[in-house]
Amino acid sequence: MTAIIQIENLSKQYDSGTRALSDVSLSIEEGEIIALLGPNGAGKTTLISIICGLVVPTGGRVLVGGHDIRTDWRAARKLIGLVPQEIALEPFEKVINCVRFTRGLYGEGPDDAYIEQVLRSLALWDKRDAMTRELSGGMKRRVLIAKALAHRPKVLFLDEPTAGVDVALRREMWEVVDQLRRDGVTIILTTHYLEEAEEMADRIGVINKGQLLLVKPTADLMGEFGKKTLTIELMEPLAVVPQALLDRPLRLSPDGRSLAYEYDTRAERTGIAHLLGDLAGQGIMVRDVSTRQSSLEEVFMTLVSEPRQEVTA
Amino acid sequence: MSGVNWPGVWAIFHHEMTRFFRTVMQSLLSPVLSTVLYFVVFGAAIGGRIQSVEGVEYGAFIVPGLMMLTILQQSVSNASFGIYFPKFSGTIYEYLVSPVGWIEVTLGFVGAAAMKAVLIALVILLTSFFFVGVHILHPFWMLAFLILTATGFSLLGFIIGLWAKSFEQLQIVPMMVITPLVFLGGAFYSSDMLPPFWEGIAKLNPVLYLVSGFRWSFFGLADVPVGVSLVAVGLMIAVCCLAIRWIFATGWRLRE
Numbered sequence: 001m002t003a004i005i006q007i008e009n010l011s012k013q014y015d016s017g018t019r020a021l022s023d024v025s026l027s028i029e030e031g032e033i034i035a036l037l038g039p040n041g042a043g044k045t046t047l048i049s050i051i052c053g054l055v056v057p058t059g060g061r062v063l064v065g066g067h068d069i070r071t072d073w074r075a076a077r078k079l080i081g082l083v084p085q086e087i088a089l090e091p092f093e094k095v096i097n098c099v100r101f102t103r104g105l106y107g108e109g110p111d112d113a114y115i116e117q118v119l120r121s122l123a124l125w126d127k128r129d130a131m132t133r134e135l136s137g138g139m140k141r142r143v144l145i146a147k148a149l150a151h152r153p154k155v156l157f158l159d160e161p162t163a164g165v166d167v168a169l170r171r172e173m174w175e176v177v178d179q180l181r182r183d184g185v186t187i188i189l190t191t192h193y194l195e196e197a198e199e200m201a202d203r204i205g206v207i208n209k210g211q212l213l214l215v216k217p218t219a220d221l222m223g224e225f226g227k228k229t230l231t232i233e234l235m236e237p238l239a240v241v242p243q244a245l246l247d248r249p250l251r252l253s254p255d256g257r258s259l260a261y262e263y264d265t266r267a268e269r270t271g272i273a274h275l276l277g278d279l280a281g282q283g284i285m286v287r288d289v290s291t292r293q294s295s296l297e298e299v300f301m302t303l304v305s306e307p308r309q310e311v312t313a
Numbered sequence: 314m315s316g317v318n319w320p321g322v323w324a325i326f327h328h329e330m331t332r333f334f335r336t337v338m339q340s341l342l343s344p345v346l347s348t349v350l351y352f353v354v355f356g357a358a359i360g361g362r363i364q365s366v367e368g369v370e371y372g373a374f375i376v377p378g379l380m381m382l383t384i385l386q387q388s389v390s391n392a393s394f395g396i397y398f399p400k401f402s403g404t405i406y407e408y409l410v411s412p413v414g415w416i417e418v419t420l421g422f423v424g425a426a427a428m429k430a431v432l433i434a435l436v437i438l439l440t441s442f443f444f445v446g447v448h449i450l451h452p453f454w455m456l457a458f459l460i461l462t463a464t465g466f467s468l469l470g471f472i473i474g475l476w477a478k479s480f481e482q483l484q485i486v487p488m489m490v491i492t493p494l495v496f497l498g499g500a501f502y503s504s505d506m507l508p509p510f511w512e513g514i515a516k517l518n519p520v521l522y523l524v525s526g527f528r529w530s531f532f533g534l535a536d537v538p539v540g541v542s543l544v545a546v547g548l549m550i551a552v553c554c555l556a557i558r559w560i561f562a563t564g565w566r567l568r569e
Binding site: 052053054055056073074075077078080082084086087088089090091092097100101102103104105106107108109147 | 316318319320321323324325327328331332335399402403404406407408409410411412413414564568
C-alpha cells in the first residue's frame with residue numbers, strides 16, 4: 001500500500017504561546033481507517049485542521065497524495081473531504097442543494113446521478129428536498145458526510161463523528177464508515193470514545209499534549225497493552241481469600257461468590273493453570289470461568305500516564 | 314486568469330443569487346418604496362420650490378443620486394451579509410477547506426452582491442420614469458459607473474462582513490458611515506450649491522466623485538472631471554482587493 005498522507009515533523013504554536021502540536025510525524029496508507037485518540041485539547045482537531053487547511057502550521061509539512069498542502073493546496077484539497085465536529089449547515093437550504101453546492105466549490109461539474117447515489121447510501125434521498133433546519137441531529141450529521149463526499153474525495157476526515165449523539169445513532173455512523181471503508185475511502189477520525197476507535201479503526205494513534213505517543217494496529221495495541229481479567233465463579237461463597245493464595249493478585253467479590261484474577265496476556269506464563277490447581281488443592285470448587293479484555297480506555301489511561309517517546313508510524 | 318476554480322466561483326455566485334430570488338419581493342419592494350417616497354418628498358414637495366439645477370428639472374436631477382444611494386446601501390449590505398452569514402452559521406469552514414482561494418470567494422460573493430445592487434438600481438430607474446422624464450445622455454457610461462460603483466462598494470461590504478463579529482457591527486458601518494457619505498456626497502444637490510468652505514470639505518468625500526460621474530452619464534453635468542471619478546472608483550476597487558487578499562493570506566477574522 002502507498003501513503004496517501006505523509007506528515008513530517010508537524011508543529012503548531014498559537015500566538016498565545018500554546019503549543020498545540022509538537023513534531024508530529026505520521027504516514028497514512030490508502031484505504032485504511034485510522035483513529036486519533038486523545039483527551040480534549042490533546043491536539044487531534046489541530047492536526048486534522050492543519051491537513052484540511054483551516055489552521056496554518058508553524059513547522060513541518062504535509063503531503064496529501066504527493067501534493068504539499070501549502071504550496072500545492074488546490075490539488076491537495078481536492079483529495080480531501082472534511083466532516084467537522086460542529087454541525088454547520090445553511091439552515092434555509094434544501095439537502096440536495098447543499099450537496100450540489102459543495103461539489104461546485106471543489107470545482108466539479110454537476111453530477112446528479114452521483115449525488116443521488118451518495119444521498120441514498122446515507123439514507124437521505126427521501127429528505128433531499130427538506131430544508132436542513134427541519135432535520136434531526138443525526139440526519140444533519142449525515143448531510144455533512146454527504147457534503148464531504150460530494151466531490152469523491154480519496155481521504156475523509158471525521159472530527160468526533162459521534163460526539164453528543166445517542167447510542168443508536170453512533171451505531172448507524174459506524175455502519176456508514178464501514179460502507180465507506182468498503183468503497184476504498186481512506187478515513188481519519190478523531191474521537192475520545194474509545195469503543196469507537198476499537199470498533200472502526202485499523203490503526204490507532206494516541207495523542208496527548210500535542211504529541212503523538214504511538215500509532216499501532218488496533219489489535220496489536222489491545223494485545224500489547226491489554227490486560228485480561230479471569231473471573232472464577234465459585235460453588236460455595238468464601239468469607240476471605242485463603243492464606244495460601246494471598247500472594248496472587250486475587251480480588252474477592254463482596255458477596256464472596258467470585259474471584260477476579262488479573263493477568264498480562266504478554267507474560268510468558270499467565271499463571272491460570274497453577275491458580276486453578278491451587279484452588280482445587282484448597283478444596284474450593286469452581287462453577288464457571290470467564291475472561292474479559294481490558295477496555296481501550298484502560299489502555300489509553302496507561303499510555304497517557306506513562307508517555308512513551310517511541311512512535312511506530 | 315488560468316488556475317481559477319470557475320465552477321467554485323459559479324457555485325458561490327449561484328448560491329447567493331438563489332437567496333436573492335428566494336426573497337425577491339422583499340429585496341425589490343423595500344428600495345422601490347423608499348424611492349417613491351424620495352420622489353414624493355424631494356421631487357414633488359421640495360423640488361417644486363427648486364425648479365431646476367443647472368438646467369435640469371430637480372426631480373430628474375436626483376434620479377442618479379437616488380440610484381447611487383441604493384447602489385451603495387445594497388452593495389454594502391448584500392456583500393457584508395453574504396460573507397458574515399457563513400461565519401455566523403459556521404459554514405465558513407467549507408470555503409477554507411475547499412480548493413477556492415480569495416479570488417474565487419471574492420468573485421462569487423462580490424459578483425452576486427454587485428449584480429443584486431445593479432438589478433435593484435435599474436428597477437429604481439424604471440420606477441423613476443413614472444415620476445419624471447429622464448433622458449440618459451451616455452447609457453454605456455451610466456451602466457459602467459453603475460457596475461464599477463456596485464463592485465467597489467460590494468468589495469467594501471465584503472470587508473465589513475469579514476471584519477464583523479456580530480450583527481450589530483454588521484449594521485453600524487453602513488448606518489454610521491455609508492449613509493452620511495451619500496447624503497453629503499451630492500445625491501440631492503450639486504456641490505456648487507454649497508458655500509465655498511463646505512464645497513472644499515465635500516471634495517474630500519469619495520462618494521461625491523461617484524455621484525458626480527454617474528450624474529454626468531445622465532445629463533453631461535459633473536462637479537468634478539469624469540476621469541477623476543473613474544480613477545476614484547478604480548482606486549477603491551484596487552485598495553479593497555488588496556485588503557481582501559491580505560485578510561485571506563493572514564486568516565484575520567477567518568481562521569481565528
